[in-house]
Amino acid sequence: MLQYESDYYASLRDGRRVYYRGQLVEDVTTHPVLGKAIRHAALDFRMAHDSRYQDLAVVTDGHDRYSRYYSIPQSAEDLKRRRDLIVEGTRLGGTVVPLIHEIGTDALFGLMEVLPEVDARHRTTYADRVRRFWEQAKFHDWALAVAQTDVKGDRSRRPSDQPHPDAYVRIVRRSSEGIWIRGTKVHTSVAINANWLIVLPTREMREADRDYAVACAVPLNAPGLTLIASPYLEQAIDPWEHPLSARHKMVETVTIFDDVFVPWDTVFLAGEWDAAGAVAKAFVEFHRFTAVSYKLPLLQALLGVASLLAKYNGVRQARHVQAALGDLVIYEMTVGALLDNAADRGELVRAGLFRPNIALVNLAKYHFATGLHQAMHKVQDIAGGLLVTAPGREDWDHPELGPWLDEAFAAHEVAGRERVALMHLAGDLVASELAAYHMVLAVHAEGSIEAERMTVVNSYPWQSAEAEARRLLDDA
Ligand SMILES: Cc1cc2nc3c(=O)[nH]c(=O)nc-3n(C[C@H](O)[C@H](O)[C@H](O)COP(=O)(O)OP(=O)(O)OC[C@H]3O[C@@H](n4cnc5c(N)ncnc54)[C@H](O)[C@@H]3O)c2cc1C
Incomplete structure (x- = not known):
């Protein structure tokens, strides 16, 4: 199922907490600055429904039609087709990548690569969960963002050695239903306009960093999740004087997890510190x-x-x-x-x-x-x-x-x-x-x-x- 541009805009009106210059944004799609980034990113959906790009942007598998971004590369040729799609999207995006499928599927492929070994070592079932999440994401054609980079505090110290325990996102509670995570990620591209956010560890960890070894997926309207959008490139500029930046932009956020609950279904790593790197x-x-x-x-x-x-x-x-x-x-x-x-x-x-x-x-x-x-x-x-x-x-x-x-x-x-x-x-x-x-x-x-x-x-x-x-x- 391929998302239509209008469905995509509607899906972003879900009560997510986004701040822009100290103001809570009621509707990101109509915001004068953020809306520009969202219309830019919607390029992915326009291409998928445009006969000029469908061969490249869409994969047909029996009765299923889905975005090529969700197609798992199985050969050099597959990687090159994926590259061609990214090139075409960025070309149409005036040198700015849309990114709402690219980065998230990179994260899913990375998890698919590593998790079977983690499961074998720790008797966990993470690989199956990622596969199920990927199937859902592919079916709904979700827009995905990835929050890997933590604020990191003092770079010379490890996560558990930081003066502030939340310099890296960590697990603060566990139950039979799931985990609660707290901390702050930064530079998160396209989070304001994604459907789901994939959280990944940003570095290798030691045993003392166990609680920081966390990977999961959360919907962008999860309670406790707050995005503070960067105002970079916010000026309303003339399209003749700035033919690219008047129409195209991406937005990064500071991404705050204030005890966000994640059910086990979408937890992909929870304490297996030896797998974080x-x-x-x-x-x-x-x-x-x-x-x-x-x-x-x-x-x-x-x-x-x-x-x-x-x-x-x-x-x-x-x-x-x-x-x-x-x-x-x-x-x-x-x-x-x-x-x-x-x-x-x-x-x-x-x-x-x-x-x-x-x-x-x-x-x-x-x-x-x-x-x-x-x-x-x-x-x-x-x-x-x-x-x-x-x-x-x-x-x-x-x-x-x-x-x-x-x-x-x-x-x-x-x-x-x-x-x-x-x-x-x-x-x-x-x-x-x-x-x-x-x-x-x-x-x-x-x-x-x-x-x-x-x-x-x-x-x-x-x-x-x-x-x-x-x-x-x-x-x-
Ligand atoms: C426009 C933009 C979009 C981005 N989008 C995303 C995104 O969507 N999701 C995401 O997760 N991240 C994203 N990033 C983050 C990006 O991956 C980081 O900026 C990058 O990893 C560097 O981290 P930093 O900015 O914290 O800089 P720092 O890590 O502070 O790096 C600054 C300098 O310090 C050095 N340094 C850092 N740590 C050490 C150390 N321990 N020892 C020695 N030297 C060190 C670095 O090599 C570098 O020279 C984005 C960044 C930008 C600029």
Whole structure:
């Protein structure tokens, strides 16, 4: 069953507690700022009902039709189709990923990977519960958010060593019916507009951290759950001056669990501290594949505007511009090739579940995250200062100023207005609040750069490299 956009909006009017700038929001779908993010995310549902995208967005299985996001990848080809869908959604989303299916299914796949072993070790039945939840989610086409990152307090201390016991979300009570959880997660994307929130541990744990080893799913209107929405990118801006950020945005929340009850049916980890690290990592490996997929439309957009601006400005053939465009091409193609390779060299981690290659997906994410600021710099260089100094729309629409500006800013075979419109698109990508959001998203979202570097370095075959060094020494 595929959700319709209107059903999705109705499903969000469920009494959830969302605060925006200190005010309780009565209806997130009609809120002037949050509503924009919700209309953006609804793209997933529009695509599923649009004949142009159905082949990509929808899977038909007998009489069942469901979102491809819920299809469990079983091969490299499946991962690539999933990537193609993420790319298309993000492209239509003006370089902003919809995310309401992507992140949640990454979490479910990660749990499916790890929980059978947890069950074997601890005589639990978590894997079955996740499977049942996935079936329900697939059937109802639920929008999902994932709350993994805790506020974490002092980063040098473990969860149970923190001065404040709620720096990481923890179990505060258990009964035969379920568990109660308390604490605060942060940076939770799309929580205001998801149907369910999947809670995951953010790191590995020790025995003393037992109560912090918790994974579960909760509906967004669960009593005790409060979301405080970030006002980032809230300005009502002109769509001509900001063609992307005027229409597209994502919202993150501080996500407060004040003794939220979770029935056992949707508890996926409750105290098995030795599994917390594996659950955290398995989600992240699937999610970094999603992350790099949704970066590709941004890189392609940077290339497109850089090339066109260079033409319009009459500098397309200049040596340094050619070099900058060449570097952008190499950057984009390297990220794309690494992602392809991560799918091709992925592995079947259990029957019917294919995971991207860990080293390569982290390499792709690392390469993207460490290169984006430089790529934006190159586009800024090619564009010129008009990126931040162009007159406003009203001046262009003015009967006397407009024609003057149109001539004054004309350049190589282009009228002034057209050139400045492109400049605004470039500005939204490299010199706006959205650009700053993309930069921080690149560095931190889906894990910090150091986490990616460590994963790549730890998966390097050091032993064979050392053995080869010894062999060379012996041969000398
Ligand atoms: C736009 C955006 C959307 C996001 N969406 C989600 C989401 O939907 N769900 C979710 O769960 N999370 C989400 N995140 C969170 C993201 O995964 C985190 O930002 C990331 O893991 C870094 O955590 P942090 O922000 O707490 O920074 P920190 O962990 O404080 O990192 C700051 C610096 O400190 C370093 N550091 C941290 N701890 C240690 C340590 N123990 N030892 C040495 N160095 C350390 C880091 O490497 C980094 O250099 C999102 C983040 C952003 C920016």
